[in-house]
Amino acid sequence: MYEVIIDTLLGMLFRKSSNRDEEFTAKKEKFVNGKLSIIRCPFCKWSPKESSRWDCWDCDYPEYFYAGCGTQWNTFETQGVCPTCSYKWKWTSCLQCGGWAKHEDWYVSDYGTE
Ligand SMILES: [Zn+2]
Numbered sequence: 597m598y599e600v601i602i603d604t605l606l607g608m609l610f611r612k613s614s615n616r617d618e619e620f621t622a623k624k625e626k627f628v629n630g631k632l633s634i635i636r637c638p639f640c641k642w643s644p645k646e647s648s649r650w651d652c653w654d655c656d657y658p659e660y661f662y663a664g665c666g667t668q669w670n671t672f673e674t675q676g677v678c679p680t681c682s683y684k685w686k687w688t689s690c691l692q693c694g695g696w697a698k699h700e701d702w703y704v705s706d707y708g709t710e
Pocket residue numbers: 652664665666667678679680681682683
């Protein structure tokens with residue numbers, strides 16, 4: 597009985613966002629307004645997508661990290677921290693040009709200047 601009422605109320609509250617396209621758009625906007633819109637490769641200006649993935653894996657130059665756990669994740673959602681082993685990657689490679697840059701160098705502090 598109560599469950600039915602709650603379901604109805606929730607349905608009324610969230611009817612607007614129940615549309616799949618709307619949900620997708622909202623997620624994308626959040627992503628853009630959050631952090632990723634001001635992230636770009638310092639070399640080629642490529643911007644990572646939400647679906648972009650980096651590997652936590654053994655790495656020679658420039659990270660010299662040899663305890664990679666094999667996780668694939670979007671490193672810009674965690675500021676370079678592997679969600680599995682909590683290792684913080686100081687360097688981030690560009691998936692487009694292959695260049696390595698300090699993780700913080702990917703963030704554009706002043707939105708207006710390029
Ligand atoms: Zn890891």
